[in-house]
């Protein structure tokens with residue numbers, strides 16, 4: 001099991017009472033290493049930080065330079081939700097670089113997981129909702145432009161709509177965006193993905209898993225992607241403090257296993273990013289992200 005990680009993921013200094021669960025990355029990583037089964041199966045990787053050239057496949061030069069140089073207007077920095085710091089810049093470039101690394105690794109080995117990423121609220125010229133540079137949109141464009149894939153599926157199962165990805169990739173005929181999300185969740189103003197499945201508040205396991213299976217079957221048959229870039233947001237569970245859906249922990253395991261089974265059966269490489277997950281109880285949020293690693297281990301161990 002190929003896993004991308006860097007200690008910077010949880011090293012970001014945030015003001016006291018900031019609601020972002022920044023320590024979940026380190027806790028998930030430690031849990032993975034300590035696990036008697038998964039810990040033995042894991043191959044750890046860390047790619048180079050993303051370059052300006054890579055970011056520019058998606059983002060405007062002005063936004064890239066302003067974010068990296070710390071000269072974003074206060075309102076633009078506020079919309080991101082993290083205060084500017086050198087650590088934030090380093091962490092951002094590293095986690096985007098690792099999503100790119102995971103995409104190449106998935107092409108080579110079938111599956112790879114970045115223990116961060118999924119920055120789907122990042123638009124070409126601004127960040128939003130804890131997202132700065134849209135890692136999976138950058139990866140999708142890079143794979144297409146370098147001829148490593150003819151068709152890419154960006155599968156977004158975070159509870160929030162992938163509005164930035166939909167906006168950026170709206171005219172990319174060879175990159176398909178599919179989003180299942182809470183219709184009442186942020187962002188209030190939704191963008192048009194290629195396939196959107198807005199789900200009602202309180203959506204339960206059966207409705208969610210039925211919708212996913214139907215949607216994924218349809219899109220895989222229609223588009224036959226060469227790789228799936230998967231945002232495996234953990235904010236779909238009923239305990240999540242921002243999500244409006246009511247999935248059980250077991251349904252998250254079934255969701256991740258469904259995606260992996262379908263990818264594996266069709267021999268489609270799968271690159272996974274963690275996405276969101278917001279609970280004050282960090283053990284609980286790590287439990288939800290853990291389902292992704294468990295599913296990957298059990299689906300791909302042979």
Ligand SMILES: [Zn+2]
Pocket residue numbers: 158159160233235275276277
């Ligand atoms: Zn989210």
